Amino acid sequence: MTKNSDYEEVLKINEMFYKALGTRNLELMDQVWVKDSRAGCVHPGWIMLSGWQAIRQSWENVFDPNDQVDIRLSNITVEIKGDVAWVACIQQLIYINRDPIGINMSQSTNIFERHDSGWRMILHHASPIPIAGYEIADRSNLQ
Numbered sequence: 001m002t003k004n005s006d007y008e009e010v011l012k013i014n015e016m017f018y019k020a021l022g023t024r025n026l027e028l029m030d031q032v033w034v035k036d037s038r039a040g041c042v043h044p045g046w047i048m049l050s051g052w053q054a055i056r057q058s059w060e061n062v063f064d065p066n067d068q069v070d071i072r073l074s075n076i077t078v079e080i081k082g083d084v085a086w087v088a089c090i091q092q093l094i095y096i097n098r099d100p101i102g103i104n105m106s107q108s109t110n111i112f113e114r115h116d117s118g119w120r121m122i123l124h125h126a127s128p129i130p131i132a133g134y135e136i137a138d139r140s141n142l143q
Helices: 003-023 026-032 052-062
Strands: 040-042 069-081 084-095 102-115 118-128
Touching (some): 003 084, 003 102, 003 118, 026 052, 040 052
Parallel strands (some): 040 118
Antiparallel strands (some): 069 084, 084 102, 102 118
16 A cells, blocks of 8 residues: 555544544444454543443443534644554534533544554544633534
8 A cells, every 4th residue: 555545544544433423323433443452542531441342332331322413623643654553633522412512622642553454443542622611602503
């Protein structure tokens, strides 16, 4: 694979992760991760979860099918060294079906490993960024 296609593939699997998160799609989340004890996940404000089974259970626990989440990424950087890649970004999650609307901003680092089947996530780490006094002025634009 060329470096350019690696870059595109890493961005694609990263986008797949956020699509699974935003649509609350556990089956899609299953496709993103490695399935062994090396998998690690730190949700904003949580301790480190180790191993795919614990991580999958955490997603199952937090995914509410009635939730509608709009995810916006910014400050995206991608680095690739051999069979390992990492994506850093700021993730803004807007929980639309809540009253009041909830907003969560985090600095996120996602680490991926190349496998025969493609790139797979081995670590997701999101650290909360405090938002003081932030309000959405116009709720009508959130549909």
